[in-house]
Amino acid sequence: MAASSPLPPITLLPASAPDFYPIAALEAHVFYSEEFSAVAFGPTRDSRGNLLLREKTLASQPKEKGSKNVITKAVILKESGEEELVGAAGWSFHLTREDGVVNGEIGEEGIGDGKGEKKENGWGEGANVKLCEDVFLGAEKHIARSTEGRSYAKLNTLVVSPEYQRRGIGKLLIEDGLKEADRLGLQAVLGASKEGLGLYKKYGFTEFEVMEVRLWEYEGGEGMGLDRHVVMHRPAVK
Template identity: 30%
Template sequence: MSLEVSPISPSDLEATVGVWMAAFEEGIGAALMNPSDPAVDFPRHVSHLQKDLKEDKENILRIFKCVDTATGEIAGIAEWHFYLREQTDEELDKHLERPKPGDDSYRECDEVIYDWLKGERRKDMGNRAYIYLYILAIRPQYQRKGVGSALLEHGLQQVDEFGLESYLEASMQGKPLYERFGFRVVNEREFDMTVFGKEGTDRNATMLRPAKTVAP
């Protein structure tokens, strides 16, 4: 299978969200991406993505697609946030803002997830410059076929050009892939999924990759 990684285009937004929602069928990813009804969640995610890209004046958001060249289908998506300078306290608060009561995506049960995700990132990275892998999503039929590796390799080549640390949150299924690319666990947390109307528990990790410099 031949794969090609490139930036998404405006015409890819709906397909991008489609990959997100298909990829996260379990755990806290599903709780946040697929909380209710696809007919409601899908247009909400598309609208939020359009808004985020429109308001991104500093080119912080960089979203890449991995395409199966034989079919033209988008097999996976990686969204990176490039914080290339130290952030002010106000900027940090904005980047770590979470849904509030009254927002269309707010659910009280999600607060425990956001408290951990946002709180750990604030504690681990603070105001300093770094690059954040917000989401790596792969269609189920393309998982374990090199799509995640292709997206990570492409993104980390750009990360290393800036000589910055990179940070992410990972499921236990994704953790071995990230470890192969130099990420190491900072902390782990187990979530009770019955709070979200699902069975069992879901364990997640925060991970950090040290800065690397590219030889001249």
């Protein structure tokens, strides 16, 4: 196998409004072929309408006082001055909580790997609402248990362009978010697919709850297999 060409310098920058639609499109491209994505978000998951909905969600902020969502983009800066988007990460920092509940209800954000952050009636056209509720809202309950009512940081999405994967970009994005979590003295949580478990464990995350999803039991998942979503927890670094 030929060696990979040297990777141009990667720059991490705060994402702003013009970046959210391209990030939504990158997520749809990266996860399109996954069985879970196909069943959860349906055959029109990469339609313009669904990408616009995702764009709106990426731009949203938590309702709870003192908390924030942060989206970071990884780009290659070309000689022309243009940016090539090669990855992105979305973190939420929840700084005020009571009894494990955010503003009296389950938090709105989804779990990591770019598959969450959608509310009931807002999962997108063609989505399997039952599956989305079972997985994403179910994961939120496990996250609430793992954080025990204390402030926390959560990785909501991590995505890297396929042609640039396995070249350290995901690590840069994770380390950038954890640096802020550690600065704030926060524990961290995320939801991982089986492909991401090894990477997250390197940064001190441990498995808190394993959710086994029998895709064949959901409409649109006939003939498909078992999918695993793992809620992971990392203690605050003092």
